[in-house]
Amino acid sequence: MSSKVATQLEPWCDLRNKAVLVTGASSGLGKDVCLDLAKAGCRILAAARRVDRLKSLCEEINQMSLSFPTxxxxxxxxxxxxxxxxxxxxxxxxxxxxxxxxxAWDAFGGIDALVNNAGVRGTVRDPLELSEEEWNHVLRTNTTGTWLVSKAVCIRMRDSKRGGSVINIASIAGLNRGQLPGGLHYVVSKTGVNAVSKVMALELGPFKIRVNSISPGLFKSEITQGLMQKDWLSNVALKTVPLRTFGTADPALTSLVRYLIHDSSEYVTGNNFIVDAGIPAAFCFSEENIFIAFAQATLSSKLLSSAVMSHNAGSMEYYEH
Known part of the structure; x- marks a missing residue:
């Protein structure tokens, strides 16, 4: 076994000096990713509209004491x-x-990886009540925004001949496994994120730029803290989720992000990684359990969507997963 292969088989704990741009970094998954990648030695470009909320995050990272075994x-x-x-x-x-x-590129002299995490959920509306304005806002932010940020970063990756990794945070809502009533605009936007990822992977492969997406299920986080305390949600997990629980972003998602940045994933592109505890396998359970659990989930769908957004000051503010 060559020394190169042996090195790449080690855990992805050493990402020293890789410059990573993370959007939606002020809270939630974006913040978790920034902190985790910083511990792995990455240099972090924490991006968000609310720059004031990034100050404490950057201070925490800059005060970290890092060491790596040789x-x-x-x-x-x-x-x-x-x-x-x-x-x-x-x-x-x-x-x-x-x-x-x-x-951002000038700050560290380049960008090695991009994590497109920022997005909005919008308000809970059925397709006949949804306004054109809100439809456009959600699509503009989640799908067009992902493309425009990727475009700007990848042009520079291509021209500098350095290659890189793009990781787009989608959702199981963008797949045939996690839709909730009242979220047409969100579902369409995240379906678009997966399409953007696949086509850009095809087009940018010759420039050694890899593009993948991650579709998370429901995770425990500061955003869903109140939701996770609801008894009915625990019942849904027990009845319909094969692993009988909901995950935590760290390490379930952060470890995957590390892998997709690490050089050992150099042959991985154009993929959508689903991290949802196997929700589709729910259909192997009894019809009675499925009916009860999903009836509870459907009746509480507006509560679910509202709770996921509840940390925001307004209904159309950014969420950070």
Missing amino acids: SSSTTEVDIQPRAVAVELDVSADGNTIDKCIQK
């Missing part, structure tokens, strides 16, 4: 700054986004 000793890492805040509104026009990405 063959003969332990090497301490002390490159400053390790994290920089980037003001970025992914629903902005292409020229504005491109200027923001240029500033």
Whole structure:
């Protein structure tokens, strides 16, 4: 076995000095990803509209004490700054986004990986009540925003001949396994994210740029903290989720993000990674259990969608998974 292969088979704990741009970094999954990648040695470009909320995150990362074992000793890492805040509104026009990405690129002299995490859920509306304005806003943010940020970053990856990894956070709502009533605009937007990922992977492969998406199920986080305390949700998990529980973003999602950034995933592109505890396998359970659990879930669908958004000041603010 070559030394290169042996090295790549080690856990993905050493991502030293890879510059990673994470959108929607001010809370939720975006924040979790930033902290986890920083512990692996990445230099973090934390991006969000709410720059004030990024200050404490960057301070925490810049104060981290990092060390990595080598063959003969332990090497301490002390490159400053390790994290920089980037003001970025992914629903902005292409020229504005491109200027923001240029500033991010210049901060560390390049970007090795992009995690497109920012998005909105919108309000809970059935298709006949949904306004054109809200439809456009959700699609603009989740799908168009993902494409425009990816476009700006990947142009620079291509021109610099450095390659890179793009990781788009989609949702099981964008697949035939996780739709909830009242979320047509969100479902369509996340379906689009998966399509963007596959086509860009096809087009950008010759430039050594890999593009993959991750479709999470329902995870325990600061966003869903109140929701997870509901008895009916626990019953849904017990009746319909094969693993009988809901996951935590760290490590279930953060470890996958690490892998897709690590050089050992150099042959992985154009894939959608589903992380939802096997929800579709629910159909192997009894019809009675399925009916009861999903009846509860359907009756509580507005509560579910509202609770997931409840951390926001407004119904159309960013969520960060």
